[in-house]
Amino acid sequence: MSGVRPARGTETTLIVAEDETMVRAAVVAVLDAEENLRVVGEAAGGEAAVELAVSLRPDVALLDIRMPCLDGLAATARILAEVPGTRVIVLTSFGLDDYVFGALRAGAAGFLLKDSTPERIIDAVHVVSAGDALLDPALTRRLIGHLLTMAPRPARTEELGVLTPREREVLAHVARGLSNGEIGARLGLSPSTVKGHVATIIAKLGVRDRVQAAVVACETGLVGRGAGSDGELT
Structure with missing residues (x-):
């Protein structure tokens, strides 16, 4: 099932792909x-979501992680390859799993739990459409915990030398999911200075x-247990 509706004016346009109708x-x-x-x-499956993205070129695509025909991971990769101007937010009711990590590595701008508040969903769309990226605060700690179970990659560790x-x-702080304002408050910097960093x-x-930078921080061990105040899971 899929549906197309005309856009109105200069609004931020979106497509929503989710197999559960309600x-x-x-x-x-x-x-x-x-x-x-x-x-x-609107689409009820991954293939339809890709077709909609290609034809409509929306600003943002909200994709369920598990859909028939083509899952959210594969759909994310295809949409970003064929419509690079579209930003993808992954929706999940399963918390963190390999699909979510795969979607982040495929280039998704962030992910949200389906039971997020309406305000959180709206804020996520605004953040992502503005070119930023987002990790749901409820999942950030678990994201870090999962990545800490993985061995640091030497090549990426070298990369931190730049x-x-x-x-660093x-x-x-980015890896903990803090906003620019929150990071600035902790480090005594203005939000604009943090944004520049x-x-x-x-x-x-x-x-x-x-989001991708946060993954690098975790995979390289920059954020980790026993790493001092910068590595605490807070």
């Missing part, structure tokens, strides 16, 4: 009720966004 309807209702957001297409001590400090970190590491 869940999809609820998410669409939340988004369409927000000024300047417009759901232009960062200054301050940039900022990256450690984050942009430099992303460029130096050659990653897509702050």
Whole structure:
């Protein structure tokens, strides 16, 4: 099942792909009720979601991680390859699993639990459509915990050598899911200064966004147990 609706003016356009009809309807209702957001297409499967993304080129695609025909991981990779201007948010009711980590590595801008509040979903869309990336706070600690069970990759550890001590400090906080404002408050920096550091970190590491940078921080051991205050799971 898929559906297409016309966009209105210059709003942020979205598609929603979710195989559970009631869940999809609820998410669409939340988004369409927000000024300047417009759901232009709905899909019940991954293949249909890719087709909608290619034809409609929405600003943001919200994808369920587990769908028939094509799962959210494969759909994310295809959408980002064929419509690089579209940002992807993964929706999951399963918490963290290999599908979610795969979606992040495929380039998803972030992920949310399906039981997130309407305000959280709307905020996530605004954050992602503005070019930033988002980790649901409820999942950030578990994300770090999972990645800490994986051995650091030597090649990525070497990659951290391009960062200054301050940039490593900022990256450690990014890996905890803190916003620029929260990082600034902890380090005595303005949000705009933190934003500049984050942009430099992303460029130096050659990653897509702050979510990918957080993954690098965890995989290389920059954030980890026994690493001092920068590595505490808070």
